[in-house]
Amino acid sequence: MTDRLYYTDSFLREFTARVTNVSDDGLLVRLDRTAFYPASGGQPCDTGTLDGIVVVEAADGDAGDVVHRLESPFDAGASGREVAGIVDWKRRFDHMQQHTGQHLLSAVFEELLKLKTVSFHMGADTSTIDLEGKFDPSALPGVELRANALVRENRPVAVTFEDAAGVEGLRKPSQREGSLRIIAIQNLDRSACGGTHVRSTAEIGPILLRKTEKVRQTMRVEFLCGERALRRARADYEALYRVSQTVSGAIDEAPAMVAALAESSRAKEKAVRKLELELAGYQGADLYRSTEPGADGVRRVARRDPRGNLEDLRAVAQSFTGQPKAVFLAAIEDPPSLLLAASEDAGIDAGKILKAALTEAGGRGGGTARMAQGSVPDRAALDRVLQRLA
16 A cells, blocks of 8 residues: 555655565556555646656556556665655646646536536646536636636635545535545535645636537536646637738737638639539530440540549539430549449440449449449559440
8 A cells, every 4th residue: 555645745746755566677666655646537647756767657556556657677676765756746736737627617617507527537738527418618708707716716725534424515426435535625616536736726827618529418628727728828829810910910800801711712612613514514515526426326435544533524424424325434543433424325324334343343332324433442453344344
């Protein structure tokens, strides 16, 4: 059993401890006590050093102890020796801000929107809360304002140990027995939690709420606290500033200007596409006029291009086969794909013919009697299909 020093002092950065066990390869070390937090409850582990050797991970062991995984081997005969540990404070304090911020946000979501927290995850850049139920994202600014007001009130965050049988007022009931570690934000929240936390809401720093998304039966909210929130707000501002410079407008006007440009671009793309289809129609009709009919009176065209887009050829094919007795075959090498079109009086069913040829070559596809398309695994298969259809 490891004495977990962070339970009573999350601000402890340096400590000494006695080695109780070292793995044969020297990379896993157990101590009689530690300030390193092992990953648990959505919060990542602490890192740092033990006697100058980098601790890359702290994890719960099988016997209630904490296992420290090192970057390089420790002396295998170090059991019983005293060592000095140093916690990576920047990482630790960041986690303390995010985790305490989550407690505060969970309480505010329940207070304002009657939504309970189902789970919490702390990532390297952002954190998320999963809330039970649904809500209108337009409610986020109100939650954010309330949360930051509580930060400014500098409410104490206290750690107590209480017997599970008599504990009261928890935001979420605990299924554990015996002594519970309670994290309490004054007059706001009481939660059973083993994580590391700041001493007051002011130390959480600014809280920034970002995107929401539906995940199964819950709503996931992305948030950042403290320095993370500041860095993100700065990055957001700089991105928006660059956009405003691009559209030659003020920052506040940039979203509307970008929306107007996007709408104009869509209109132009639509007009261009219309012209492309008209051109393809003319090309198909001209190709029909310049193609000599075969002995059976059917005009046949076969095209093969190294690169291209079958969708662009569909309009040409439709125009060509919109004329009497016409068959149009097109193949693209990258990716290997084919299109077959036939007029009503051409005497073939394009869908059936192409599907059979594709299946034989290990490809897939199909369509109607007038128009079909599909793909094959490689160019060799493309050659086989073309030989069969030619």
